[in-house]
Amino acid sequence: MVKATVCGAAGGIGQPLSLLLKLNPLITELSLYDVVNAVGVAADLSHIATPAQVAGFLPADNGAEKALQGSDIVVIPAGVPRKPGMTRDDLFNVNAGICATLAEAIAKACPKAFILVISNPVNSTVPVFAEVLKKAGVFDPKKLFGVTHLDIVRASTFVATVVGKAEDASKYSIPVIGGHAGATILPLLTQSEPKIVSILSDKSKRDALVNRIQFGGDEVVKAKDGAGSATLSMAQAGAEFAEYVLQAAFGGKSSKTVQAYVHLSADAGGEQIKKEIGADLDYFSVNIKLGAGGIEKILPIGEIDEQEKTLLAAAVKELGPSIDKGSKFQPPPPKL
Ligand SMILES: NC(=O)C1=CN([C@@H]2O[C@H](COP(=O)(O)OP(=O)(O)OC[C@H]3O[C@@H](n4cnc5c(N)ncnc54)[C@H](O)[C@@H]3O)[C@@H](O)[C@H]2O)C=CC1
Numbered sequence: 001m002v003k004a005t006v007c008g009a010a011g012g013i014g015q016p017l018s019l020l021l022k023l024n025p026l027i028t029e030l031s032l033y034d035v036v037n038a039v040g041v042a043a044d045l046s047h048i049a050t051p052a053q054v055a056g057f058l059p060a061d062n063g064a065e066k067a068l069q070g071s072d073i074v075v076i077p078a079g080v081p082r083k084p085g086m087t088r089d090d091l092f093n094v095n096a097g098i099c100a101t102l103a104e105a106i107a108k109a110c111p112k113a114f115i116l117v118i119s120n121p122v123n124s125t126v127p128v129f130a131e132v133l134k135k136a137g138v139f140d141p142k143k144l145f146g147v148t149h150l151d152i153v154r155a156s157t158f159v160a161t162v163v164g165k166a167e168d169a170s171k172y173s174i175p176v177i178g179g180h181a182g183a184t185i186l187p188l189l190t191q192s193e194p195k196i197v198s199i200l201s202d203k204s205k206r207d208a209l210v211n212r213i214q215f216g217g218d219e220v221v222k223a224k225d226g227a228g229s230a231t232l233s234m235a236q237a238g239a240e241f242a243e244y245v246l247q248a249a250f251g252g253k254s255s256k257t258v259q260a261y262v263h264l265s266a267d268a269g270g271e272q273i274k275k276e277i278g279a280d281l282d283y284f285s286v287n288i289k290l291g292a293g294g295i296e297k298i299l300p301i302g303e304i305d306e307q308e309k310t311l312l313a314a315a316v317k318e319l320g321p322s323i324d325k326g327s328k329f330q331p332p333p334p335k336l
């Protein structure tokens with residue numbers, strides 16, 4: 001029996017993500033929470049003939065805790081998206097408050113759940129989650145993930161397109177590490193499988209490709225022209241990452257190497273990453289191996305070339321303040 005909860009389930013990401021989770025045969029109970037329309041979305045999805053039993057919850061009568069009660073995995077695309085001209089950091093003030101409130105409810109209702117944070121700015125909202133969970137005494141760094149998987153999906157698609165093999169996008173695997181905003185997004189093209197020698201030797205092609213992966217989100221924000229940011233590709237990426245976590249935890253399959261933005265805990269191998277990046281950051285998107293309890297091991301970044309070292313320095317410089325901002329966030333006192 002596996003219970004999954006989506007917080008922000010009625011939104012642009014939340015609806016297609018909930019649909020994809022409803023199709024996941026590992027999930028037996030799907031709980032949808034939102035401040036609007038979650039009951040309607042749940043009624044709609046509940047007619048699909050797959051095992052997961054669906055229920056929707058609104059905030060009234062402690063709805064968040066009811067929705068989350070006993071969840072094994074919680075996926076969180078709750079919060080406002082960007083409009084053209086905005087950075088992800090511009091979303092912090094609103095979304096940090098939403099994340100802190102949800103983290104409090106998770107700490108009470110399902111403290112052992114895997115938590116997958118999609119809400120932006122991921123570089124700061126993950127530390128917000130961690131601080132609330134620490135305060136409640138339930139923080140498990142092996143179970144908290146900032147979902148950066150869309151960057152990995154984009155890297156596969158854009159690389160395959162540039163090498164003229166767009167139809168083979170899913171066969172390209174490019175680690176993307178660092179964080180999830182502009183210069184903090186660090187695609188390791190030198191580690192692409194299959195190798196992409198022709199791109200690596202063409203500086204302008206390589207620079208353009210890195211830039212497209214780093215600013216893929218802006219491409220969608222611009223095209224949607226005020227109607228939000230990536231939703232469908234994010235739903236697919238979120239469902240795929242949830243599947244990795246679920247397979248490792250409940251499906252008996254330890255994962256291939258994947259990347260997510262996680263706490264660099266010493267016992268999982270985070271100290272090694274701090275040495276590799278030359279900075280004492282508490283969070284970084286890294287290669288991880290998943291097992292039954294979440295992160296089994298943080299794997300080394302490995303060999304990178306001079307150009308990637310320059311990009312790494314830029315990523316580290318920008319990440320530090322974003323992590324601090326999230327870690328220091330003080331939720332406003334509850335209204336009496
Ligand atoms: N990690 C990533 O790669 C990506 C992250 N995002 C982020 O995901 C978030 C959601 O994006 P969209 O779905 O497009 O936005 P949206 O506005 O369409 O949906 C957000 C949903 O969250 C709900 N919500 C607001 N406050 C809530 C609360 N306190 N509890 C529960 N639900 C609440 C809203 O009612 C709405 O249904 C944004 O912050 C966006 O920047 C978007 C794309 C990629």
Ligand SMILES: O=C([O-])CC(=O)C(=O)O
Pocket residue numbers: 081082088120150216217218220221229230
């Ligand atoms: O660009 C945005 O604001 C949404 C996002 O994180 C992405 O698409 O990568």
